[in-house]
Amino acid sequence: MSTEESLQFAPPTLDEQERMVEAMLFSSTEPLSAEAMEKRMPTGSNAAEVLRRLERHYEGRGVALIRVAGKWAFRTASDLGFLLRSEETATKKLSRAAVETLSIIAYHQPVTRAEIEEVRGVAVSRGTLDLLLDMEWIRLGRRRESPGRPVTFVTTEGFLDHFGLDSTRDLPGLDELKAAGLLDAQPKGGFAVRDAPEEDEDDDTPEDDQADLF
């Protein structure tokens, strides 16, 4: 490495020093101080001086030389961050359990977990509710004023948006479902479906309406 040897005698040119600082900063896993770099460079080098040159050289480029905690590092220009992020959207069909749970919440809201389970006839997993909450299709409603004060679930604006509904009143009733051939069997007597859940059921006594439902 003749470069190295010759540098033993005369300090490298500023251009040479700039190359060295550039290479060190590029390959370093962490920010480097001017002193640390100078220690590795041939004697007579002045890292601080070439850092200023290097900073100017990278001005306005895709990569910037920045100071962090008194040390130096290359960073992607802040306006180009979008190139390094990518959104990958996968569409997945909602599970049967999730759609059923959602539909029960839509028709019976506000509804407790126990009530959902009663309609579905099977336990509702925490994960299913979490997923629906996460998707912001359902949210927590008021606590039920009954023993244990269970939380209730209601649908959200996002839910209406997704399904193109103006309000939950637009959900077809059981008779309409039947007419559409979606419902073959007679609904169990005594289990009434409200055609139109009230908009503000959270505010007034929802328990009363529910009383005959559950």
Next chain:
Amino acid sequence: MSTEESLQFAPPTLDEQERMVEAMLFSSTEPLSAEAMEKRMPTGSNAAEVLRRLERHYEGRGVALIRVAGKWAFRTASDLGFLLRSEETATKKLSRAAVETLSIIAYHQPVTRAEIEEVRGVAVSRGTLDLLLDMEWIRLGRRRESPGRPVTFVTTEGFLDHFGLDSTRDLPGLDELKAAGLLDAQPKGGFAVRDAPEEDEDDDTPEDDQADLF
């Protein structure tokens, strides 16, 4: 991100595109293809064109834009290695058997174990191949369509990257070796006394065979 939005309408300027390619390559340790970068860039961008500009911009600097395995990568200038080498990064010394086996695979690929042994005159230990496979410098190629359907070995992109090669065509001295007939299974002209590997696909242009393997 106003930049991103405005780019939806008109392709960015070449300067802008150069910044983008620079940012992407700078932030990656792996070589990136022009196509992969273009996919991330606003429509109408031409990565290949700005890569040439970028290559010129980095000429003679401490960091160089190089072509490896048909892709692009920033690497420190090779004459500055002395500054950057540290105890930890010292590359492990490969055994002579491993080095020879690797070279035979590189120059003769796709090549079977029996063929490697034929060239070296000794058995190739399982450990040697395992080591090279483990380093991801070689991988299994297609099976040879000869009795026993032996597996073949070929070099990987990681191999090209490590040795700074754009393709296996760029292996040092490949053309001379080929011209001298030293990549053939048997001496030129005349018939073989010993049972030579019956397949003769490595006789002709092994690089061409690689085209569809990589």
Next chain:
Amino acid sequence: MPDAPEADTPQTDTAESNSLLLDIDGFEGPLDLLLTLARQQKVDLRHVSILQLADHYLAFIDAARDLQLEIAADYLVTAAWLAYLKSRLLLPPDPTDEDAPDAEEMARRLAFQLQRLEAMRAAATRLMARDRVGRDVFVRGAPDPITVNRQTEWRATLLDLLQAYARCKTKAAYTPLHVERPKIYAMEDALRRLGVTLGTALDWTTLQAFLPEDWREPRLVRSAMASTFAASLELARDGIVSLRQSEPFGTIELRKTAP
């Protein structure tokens, strides 16, 4: 055959061969040893004298034998083969044996193998001397890896929703039929109750009077009556109570037997 004329018999350079002997473990097989010996001819390998090489090799093996060194089988196989090759190269071809391999071809083949091995070794050296990542050139130390933000968009249509609800309701309509087991007044209960209340029946008392209050409604009274009757029979057998019935289907009366 260019090799034949200048091929001289075992040369006096056995000293060199002996120095190699110390190293026999250092060779990677007979081909490696042959290549080392061939290089001693200090000629381009394309002009190597195979005859001379065979002699050197055989001398080497003989010397190793004299020193009673353990020689691996493949070295001996190669020695035998080279001895055969040597005899074939020295003797004129036997026109009667058409199947005999062409000695020149065999020699050419060996020379090729040596050249090829040497070429590969040279190539390996050149390859290893290239600017290598992590040794001569370095990659970005603090990469800013592309973060892929994976998002799952859940798909569900209004129809899915309605079908799901309809499914739930339909399922509810078909809840399995539970046949409720009628409440039974167990005989043990009747016995216990009679035992407790018998003290009040010193006079004839109707069986009905012993039925518990909550078992008197029509749906339950039959079971209570049957059990109480059975219990009274049990007590009568033990001589604890007496029973009487004035007419068929008439009222059954009971009283505690006088002690």
